[in-house]
Amino acid sequence: MTDLLVALLAAFAVWTGWRVFRVDSMVRASFSLMLSFVAVGGIGVLLSAPYIGIATVFMMAVEMMVMAIFMVMFMMNPAGLNPMSMVHQHRISIGAGLLAALALGAAVLLSPLPSNPVLSEADVVAELGHELLGPSMLIFETAGVALLATMLGAVILSSRQGRFGNSDEGSRPPGLTPEGEPAGRKPEGGGGHHHHGGHG
């Protein structure tokens, strides 16, 4: 029974993962990816990892919501009114994807897999908590600091305001002498607006 459910969920995860690159609507693409994660979360719950499974769904719901917003922001034609296909090196990519999947699949089928399932009476959530705040606290804290650094980095990168003015206007430091040349490296080609780059 569990096998069947896990197989169905795995198939659903793969199918929705595939749909991500096949649908024209960007919002549908993001939420297909979310469904793929939801299926993986479901497998987690079935395989007695309730916290990991549910937390995956929770995190991915929020992440894919943000992803969908960015999709609509940056993609032309987000609603899929035009057919969408924006690919390069298509053959190589298909080959690489297939090769990776087949090689990993072969490795799975050919190697002897150990069997040592988690005990049904184990309190895995409490174990995880003790692990996080016990032996692996350093790792956990490092992840926390990394996330904090990410937050700062993301804000700095995406902010318009540079140290010396708006970043899209060059943000050049003031001169060392009044009205003099800006200090530091001189940007090639100057700042200012570049013209519309692309959108194939």
Added chain:
Amino acid sequence: MTLSIVLLGAAALIGIGLYGALSQQSFVMLMMGLELMLNGALLAIIGFWSLALGGMPEGQLLAILVMAVMAIEMAIGFALIVAVYRKRQADMTESIGTLKQ
């Protein structure tokens, strides 16, 4: 048996993710490919932890770390996209042949 199913699913997800990451021109779609590969990795970790490692707590820790990696990838990825777009109005890989200013 269950482990094989889970791992085959993970292999397929990683394959599709690799295809997406290599083939997509748009940054956002490219990131979807990366996310999908991490999804495959997460599935494999859950499978191994639950069925082959006897519920070692470190396995769950690894899954948490993968989630943190996904969050970091998303945040920094989108911040970079915004920064590049602000500078060049470009949201496709071809548009930034060079990372010079």
Added chain:
Amino acid sequence: MTALLALAVLGTLALGAVFAVAMDGRIAQLAAGFARQRIETEAPDRLNRDLAAVWYLALAAAGLSVVPFAPGLALIDSPVGIVIWGTCEALTIITVFLHGWSSNAPFPLIGAYRYVAIGLPVMLPSMFVLIAAALPAESLSLPAIVESQRGMWNVIRQPLGLPLFAIVVLTLTLRGPMDFADAADIATGTSAEESGAARGLWEIARAAMLVSASALAATLFLGGPLGPVLPGPVWLWIKTAALMAIFAWLGRRVARTTPSRMLTILWIVLLPLSFLHLAMAGVFAL
């Protein structure tokens, strides 16, 4: 027992939704809506348009199913019940977004974006409030959280919890001050293109979510099914109904500020406040 609990969840949801609609004085209005035509927009995202309200309803049901109806008795008695509720919250935001997105019209889309911009920051205080409620119980399971309130309800030892959670509830149920999705300035926003039964179903789903969120608030802060004399479910129903009335009253009475100002309030005031709340709850639990 499971069948009985499933019945209790569905019955509570249905009766509670009727109660919520009646509090708004909209029963007849709702009935009238179902007799009317449902209009299709041009090139909608049809799947999502048809299913958004259904998902909303399903999320309300999923959220209610982790709530214990008697001490130790929940339909989904998961060790991570509170995380399941958090997931329902996050998915609700997606559902409302899809509701606005799918009709392919400007006002619904503006409503959808606005809701996401407000809804995601509301998630943060929500998570801190949920974690704070789990601290005294030393468990993420809702029955354990109920047990931990035998001596003292969380509403007393965590005074900021219920007010902060009220904001979450108003956001999830698109009510009053937090109704940025279906606001008047965008002609009822995500619902602007909905008519007939689809509009009615959305109303019902909102009402059901109010039941679910109020039941959860009752469980987290008012001891859920705990109480003298009367059996557990009755206490839960009484507390849920009282909270529903409070939330509905707040929704009708409190003015809604502009989205950008609410965003500032959420990040500058409510987020630090919820930090403080969590820290206080932690100190108290020690």
Added chain:
Amino acid sequence: MRLSRLASRAPAPVFGAIGPGWQVAVERLLARSGLRRALTPRDAGILLVAGDMPGDAAEALGRVHDQLPHPRATLRWTVSHETADAVADRIVASWRDLGAIDEADLLPDQPPNEWKGVGPHGQGGKGMMGGTPYGRPMAMTGEDIRDGLQLDRYTARIGPFAPMLPPGLVLEVTLQGDVIVAATVQHPPFAQPVDADAPELCAARMLTILGLDGPARRAIHGRRPGGIWVRGAVPRGLGGIEGAGDARDRLAAFLGGDRAAVTAPDLSELLPGLEWSEAMLVMASLPPSAILRAARLPEAA
């Protein structure tokens, strides 16, 4: 059948298409119990056409009419000696008997353009973006006045019967997300009697935008509106005008029963830079006569 009997007891949802000189009458009418002001035609069963519509509003009126879901009915209220009581009775009677009245579309139900593509991908433009796929102009990137990200601009014409704008006003707004980057008046609002500037009606318009339907109704009936955090919800400094304070000051004046004498600037200067909800709050904070004068400024110049 029980359901339909219950349904007929519902307050009649009315979408008001307000003509020149009828704003006060309709706003007071729709605040009665037994009637409900629908904020979108999709939610209405009765279209109330008040006053004589000028010829250039006829097409828009037809579009609004066709947006009402079936069954629907149109009632006209054009003679001023018909009392509000009589009209309310007519509306309720039509609402009770809507199934028998149901009206057909006024305009042909056809998309403005065929759903047929032009380019190699079925689009209308160059490459995969822009152009007019299926005859619908796509949003294109443009200067952004707020954060410098040059994202898509969406231009739409809103009015003349938009419930959040004064009746008759047609605005062409260009939005970037929620932010208005450009606004031009296509048609000034219909002239209204002096009563339309009555403080209780102005207060009710602002309360509606603030999400306070009950207090708005009470304000129209001349009672104390009630409500929590009403003034505080209007951001300080929003829609500030020389000599007339900001929107919060004007709301306070309306709630205090004072008429605000406002000389509003040109709307195409007042609105850009505001988010849509802020802009609607500012518009609601201006008495209709001030908006009319402001909308006529470009013509005069």
